[in-house]
Every structure is written in structure tokens, then in C-alpha cells.
Amino acid sequence: MQSYIRLFWIVVGFWVVLTSCSDEDFLEENRKDALTTDNAFLTKAQFESLLGSIYRKVQNFYNAGDGDTDAWPLGLGTDAMFWPRDDSRIFNDWTLLNSFDGFSSRWYTWQYEIINYSNMVIDAAQKENVKWNSDEERDAVIAEGRFFRAFAYRNLANIFGGVPIIDAPLIEPKVDFMRNSREECWQFAKDDLMFASNHLPLTESLPGKVTRAAADHLLAEISISLKDWDGAIAATSRVINGTDGDYELMTDRFGSRADEPGKNIYWDLFRMGNQNYDTGNKEAIWVSQMEFNVPGGTVQFGRPTIERMMWCSYWDFKKAGYSGQAQDSTGRGVAFVRPTTHTNYTVWKGAGNDLRNTEATIKRKYYFAEDVAPYTKGDVIPKSFLTTKEDSLQFVYPNWSKFGTDKHLDGKPDNGYVRDYYVIRLPETYLLRAEAHLGNNRPDLAAADINVIRSRAKAPLVDPVDVDLDYILDERIRELYGEEFRMLTLGRLGMIYDRTKRFGYDPARNSIREHNNLFPIPQTVIDRNVGAKMEQNPGY
The missing domain is CATH 1.25.40.10 (Tetratricopeptide repeat domain)
Structure with a gap:
């Protein structure tokens, strides 16, 4: 009798299962022991964590490495700035720019990482199981995702022209991307920004x-x-x-x-x-x-390297009596990037009493640290004393105060500017x-x-x-040098070639070509896209 009862309940159990769910429901996996794209983002706090990954990517733009690494988007090799240590380096020699260039390839990768995160935010925020306090809260998160997606497509289109538009998370491998036009990328970004403008907080x-x-x-x-x-x-x-x-x-x-x-x-x-x-x-x-000194507060080296990158190394100018020991008051510039003559001098003609061109904001006077006959300690180092190329390209040139300080954290000239x-x-x-x-x-x-x-x-x-446009671009140098992404500004205007040819460092002026108004699509992107032909920009 007991065996019949057990058999009865087994049959009833199967009947309940079969009648309470469809075939699709029965086979649907609902994992509760691990995070998936369906259950990882259910609260605003979880979305903030995902958005934090995007803000972290933006930190990379300013603190990715040493040398001239962080200078490329700021206009390295254009009318604004150049690498003063070797005339044969890329962007002094624009003929070296090709599809294997690390600067632009990294930029391309960063933007698509931002796009990937942004698409995840936008898609997941619209799922029905997310717990929102209001529609306004949901729309603000979506707007933040759409802002960053637009930001990334602007960063791509201004430099590379048209690139593939990806408007949703990729859930399976894809190797047949096609390039959209530059105008389509800008329009896509514009649509995102119009939504962001309506829904981001004030x-x-x-x-x-x-x-x-x-x-x-x-x-x-x-x-x-x-x-x-x-x-x-x-x-x-x-x-x-x-x-x-x-x-x-x-x-x-x-x-x-x-x-x-x-x-x-x-x-x-x-x-x-x-x-x-x-x-x-x-x-x-x-x-x-x-x-x-905060985990995640910087990306590399515990501090950005802009002072080291942008400032001259007058503290090491032994010819003028300096000891080679950087001080809190001097900073520890290493002269990886120097402003062009156009940036340091030409744009300031007729400047009058412009506060942006005072000794406080652009240090132009340097002094002998010891007696160096016929000069005495404290005398201004004259231009005639700068007799070698290194003297004026590395040891003594105008330091813009926006890139450093004379009062470093903990008094450390090498690590104390954050x-x-x-x-x-x-x-x-x-x-x-x-x-x-x-x-x-x-x-x-x-x-x-x-x-x-x-x-x-x-x-x-x-x-x-x-x-005219030249005047506005010069005013951008006066006000925004080292802040604006100069490469992107000139790129969107189609003026990388024109402005570099007229106002760049001589080796850059002599080597740049008109096709450099657009950068090459990275070769790795082309090679991996085996399902369709990814067109390269002309000239590369």
C-alpha cells in the first residue's frame, strides 16, 4: 500500500511540474549562486559600481604612464607641444604614424571599453526586475550611460573618422563589424546627448x-x-x-x-x-x-606625472650652478614635453597685462644657483647663456604653473603633485x-x-x-593649453595638418602630411575583423 501511495505522489508531482511551466520555463536557467548580466545589476548601488568603472577609464586619460604617454590627446606633435629629446620620435616625425602606433591604438581601445560599459548600463537599467525608487532615478542612470557612450564616440570620430556603432551589449563573438560614417557617429552621439541633457541632474x-x-x-x-x-x-x-x-x-x-x-x-x-x-x-x-594615498585615487605611480612631463629640468642645470637635486620649490620636471614657440611666444604678442601670461602663471625667468663667471648667484639666466640645443629644449624653457607646484605634498618634488x-x-x-x-x-x-x-x-x-577660427584656436591655447584634448579639437576641424604645418615644431612641420588629419584604424582591429573588410583610412 505504501508503495502505491508513493507512486501516486510521484505522478502528482510530475503533473504539477508539467502543468505549471512551459517548456521554455522548464529549461530556463535562473542561477542564484553567481552573478550574471541578468542579476548583477538590480539596485542603484550596483549601477553606481558599474559607472565607477567608466570614471576609472577617464582617469586613464590623465595618468596612464610616464614620458609623453599622457600628452598625446593634449596635442603632442601639433601646434601646441612636442617631444624635445629626439627629433626622430613619432609626432616629431609624422611619417612614423601607422596602424601599429601605440598611442592612437590605446585611445581606440579605451573608447570601446567605455562604450561596452555604457551599453551594459543602458541595457540593464531597462530590465523589469531592477529596483528603482522612481522613473526619474532610472532615467538619470540611463542618461549617464548615454553621456559616456556619446563621449566615447566623439573621442573616436574626431580622430579616426567613422567607426562601427555598437548600440547594445555584445553577448556573443562578432567579427564582421562595418564602419559607419563620421557623420553617423556624430549623429548617434548627438541623440545620446540630447537624452542626457534632459535627464542628468543639475x-x-x-x-x-x-x-x-x-x-x-x-x-x-x-x-x-x-x-x-x-x-x-x-x-x-x-x-x-x-x-x-x-x-x-x-x-x-x-x-x-x-x-x-x-x-x-x-x-x-x-x-x-x-x-x-x-x-x-x-x-x-x-x-x-x-x-x-587613496586606493584607486590614481592609476599609475601614486600620482599623475604631468609636472614631471611638462616642466623643464632647470633644477638639474649644472651649467648654471644647480646641484641636480630637485627641491620642493623647484619640482622635478624632466622635460618630456615642451610647448612650441607658437604656444610660448607667438600667441602672446600684444597680450598686454593678460593674467595668463604673468610670471606667476608662466615662469620665464630662471636664476643662477651659484656664481658662474661673469654672472653671480641670483642673476637672471640670459638667453645668450643657452648655447646648446639641450639648454633650451630641456633645461630652461617656460614652465606653465598650471602643471605643477612649489609646495608639494609632504614636500616631495617627485611624488607630491596630485x-x-x-x-x-x-x-x-x-x-x-x-x-x-x-x-x-x-x-x-x-x-x-x-x-x-x-x-x-x-x-x-x-x-x-x-x-576667425585661427583666433579661436589661439585663444584655446592661451586659456586651455594642456587641458583641452587639442588633438581632438584639431581633428574634428580637419586642421591637424594645417596648424602643425604652420605652427608646429620644425621636424613635425616638415614631416606631417594631409592624410594625418585622420589617424589610422589600429591594425589589430582590422586583423581581428575576419568576417568583413574593415576599411583603413587613406594614406596608411
């Missing part, structure tokens, strides 16, 4: 988080690339007129060293601790965060609107925007008749 929840103003700033640049002048003007105006939040150019001394005499507001903008909006800096729109990095600062928003006004045949309005920046700097105002 204020950052934490320092370094992107906001609506960052989306509109980037939307303006993309709109300019698409020659949508009115759209660009509208987007920048939302940032400037207060619609996107309370932003304004800083005009009074502020921050950690505001009481030091002989300095100015432009100098204050780059002191450690002064970059973030929550510290009172109202022109900070998006700032990449770096922290000293500050946050402006990705977007309000003066660039004004310059984008000026560019859009110029495209709209309104040089008067373009001049008015440029003069807001020049007024803050106490520089002579520009007349509308003198405003």
Missing part, C-alpha cells in the same frame, strides 16, 4: 560626476561638427545663462592659497584642492578626480559658442563671448573683424 551627487551642463557642453561641440550652429548656440547658452545650473567664471582670488601675494585668479584655478565645484569653483563643469583634472571648464563653453556664432556668420557675437574670457584675464579685447 548638480553632481559626488565630485566628478557628470551633470546636465557637461551633456550640453558636449552636445554643443557635436552640433558644431554637424554644422548645427543654432543647436550648438542653444546648448552652450543653457550652460552659460544658468538653465543648467549656477556656473560662472571665477573673478576673485579663491581656494587653498588665495592669500599669497603676487599671484592671480588664473594661478588659483590650478592649485591643489581648487578644481571641484563643491569647493567653490563655479567654472568647473566636469572634473576627473585624483586622490593622494590634483584633479578639468575635463570641461566653462571658458571652453564660451569658446564653443563663439565658434558656433562664427559659423553662423556673427563674428560680433563670437567676439563678445571671447571677450568674456579675455576680460577676466585683463587682456586686450578682440575686435570682431579679427575673429
Whole structure:
């Protein structure tokens, strides 16, 4: 009897199973012992962790390595800066640029890593099982993902032209990518940014988080690339007129060293601790965060290497009496990257009392450390004393104070400069609107925007008749040198060749060719795409 009862319940059990789920439900795997793409992102905190991976990638742009590693997007080898140690190095010799170049290949890879993370955010946030407090909370997270996806496609299209658009997570291997056009990439980014502009918060929840103003700033640049002048003007105006939040150019001394005499507001903008909006800096729109002695606070070496990279090594100029021992007051520049003559001198002709060109902001005077006949200790080192190439390319050249300090953390000149990095600062928003006004045949309005920046700097105002694209690009050097991604700016304008040919370091001027306005698609990308032909850019 017991065996019949057991058999009865076995049959009932099978009947319940078979009638309570379909074949698909029965076979569907619902893992609870491990994370999958379906269960890893169910709360806002989990999405914040994923978004944190994207912010970490942006840190890479500023702290990826030593030498001139971090200078490439800033305009290495163009009208702005160059490697002063070897004329045969790539970007001094543009003929060396090919599809195996490590600088642009790494940039390409970084952007698609950001796109991958962004697509994961956008896709997972729309799943029904995610616990959101409101639709607004969900849309803000999606907007953050779409902002970064647009940011990455802008970073790609400006340099490489058209690239494959990937609008969803890849769940299986794909080896048949096709390149979209450059305009399609910009339009795709524009659509993402329009969503981000509507759904990102007005204020950052934490320092370094992107906001609506960052989306509109980037939307303006993309709109300019698409020659949508009115759209660009509208987007920048939302940032400037207060619609996107309370932003304004800083005009009074502020921050950690505001009481030091002989300095100015432009100098204050780059002191450690002064970059973030929550510290009172109202022109900070998006700032990449770096922290000293904090896990994850930097990427390499425990600090960014921009001071080491950008500053000359006058502390090691033994010919002028220096000991070769860097001090807290000198920093430890190694002269991996030097400004061009155009950056150091030409753009400052007629500068008047421009605060950005004072000795506080660009150190041009260096002094003998000991008696060196016929000079005595404390005398200014004259140009005539710089008799070798190394003297003026490595030991003595203008140091821009925005890249270093005379008061290092723990007094360490080699490891003690750790500050946050402006990705977007309000003066660039004004310059984008000026560019859009110029495209709209309104040089008067373009001049008015440029003069807001020049007024803050106490520089002579520009007349509308003198405003053209070259003037705006020169003003970008004066205001944004070493901040803007100069390579991307010149790339979107198709002017890498033109500006380098006219204003670059001589070896770069002599070697650059017109096809260098676009960079080569990395060879590894082409070789792995075995299912379809990935077209290379002309000239490579």
C-alpha cells in the first residue's frame, strides 16, 4: 500500500511540474549562486559600481604612464607641444604614424571599453526586475550611460573618422563589424546627448560626476561638427545663462592659497584642492578626480606625472650652478614635453597685462644657483647663456604653473603633485559658442563671448573683424593649453595638418602630411575583423 501511495505522489508531482511551466520555463536557467548580466545589476548601488568603472577609464586619460604617454590627446606633435629629446620620435616625425602606433591604438581601445560599459548600463537599467525608487532615478542612470557612450564616440570620430556603432551589449563573438560614417557617429552621439541633457541632474551627487551642463557642453561641440550652429548656440547658452545650473567664471582670488601675494585668479584655478565645484569653483563643469594615498585615487605611480612631463629640468642645470637635486620649490620636471614657440611666444604678442601670461602663471625667468663667471648667484639666466640645443629644449624653457607646484605634498618634488583634472571648464563653453556664432556668420557675437574670457584675464579685447577660427584656436591655447584634448579639437576641424604645418615644431612641420588629419584604424582591429573588410583610412 505504501508503495502505491508513493507512486501516486510521484505522478502528482510530475503533473504539477508539467502543468505549471512551459517548456521554455522548464529549461530556463535562473542561477542564484553567481552573478550574471541578468542579476548583477538590480539596485542603484550596483549601477553606481558599474559607472565607477567608466570614471576609472577617464582617469586613464590623465595618468596612464610616464614620458609623453599622457600628452598625446593634449596635442603632442601639433601646434601646441612636442617631444624635445629626439627629433626622430613619432609626432616629431609624422611619417612614423601607422596602424601599429601605440598611442592612437590605446585611445581606440579605451573608447570601446567605455562604450561596452555604457551599453551594459543602458541595457540593464531597462530590465523589469531592477529596483528603482522612481522613473526619474532610472532615467538619470540611463542618461549617464548615454553621456559616456556619446563621449566615447566623439573621442573616436574626431580622430579616426567613422567607426562601427555598437548600440547594445555584445553577448556573443562578432567579427564582421562595418564602419559607419563620421557623420553617423556624430549623429548617434548627438541623440545620446540630447537624452542626457534632459535627464542628468543639475548638480553632481559626488565630485566628478557628470551633470546636465557637461551633456550640453558636449552636445554643443557635436552640433558644431554637424554644422548645427543654432543647436550648438542653444546648448552652450543653457550652460552659460544658468538653465543648467549656477556656473560662472571665477573673478576673485579663491581656494587653498588665495592669500599669497603676487599671484592671480588664473594661478588659483590650478592649485591643489581648487578644481571641484563643491569647493567653490563655479567654472568647473566636469572634473576627473585624483586622490593622494587613496586606493584607486590614481592609476599609475601614486600620482599623475604631468609636472614631471611638462616642466623643464632647470633644477638639474649644472651649467648654471644647480646641484641636480630637485627641491620642493623647484619640482622635478624632466622635460618630456615642451610647448612650441607658437604656444610660448607667438600667441602672446600684444597680450598686454593678460593674467595668463604673468610670471606667476608662466615662469620665464630662471636664476643662477651659484656664481658662474661673469654672472653671480641670483642673476637672471640670459638667453645668450643657452648655447646648446639641450639648454633650451630641456633645461630652461617656460614652465606653465598650471602643471605643477612649489609646495608639494609632504614636500616631495617627485611624488607630491596630485590634483584633479578639468575635463570641461566653462571658458571652453564660451569658446564653443563663439565658434558656433562664427559659423553662423556673427563674428560680433563670437567676439563678445571671447571677450568674456579675455576680460577676466585683463587682456586686450578682440575686435570682431579679427575673429576667425585661427583666433579661436589661439585663444584655446592661451586659456586651455594642456587641458583641452587639442588633438581632438584639431581633428574634428580637419586642421591637424594645417596648424602643425604652420605652427608646429620644425621636424613635425616638415614631416606631417594631409592624410594625418585622420589617424589610422589600429591594425589589430582590422586583423581581428575576419568576417568583413574593415576599411583603413587613406594614406596608411
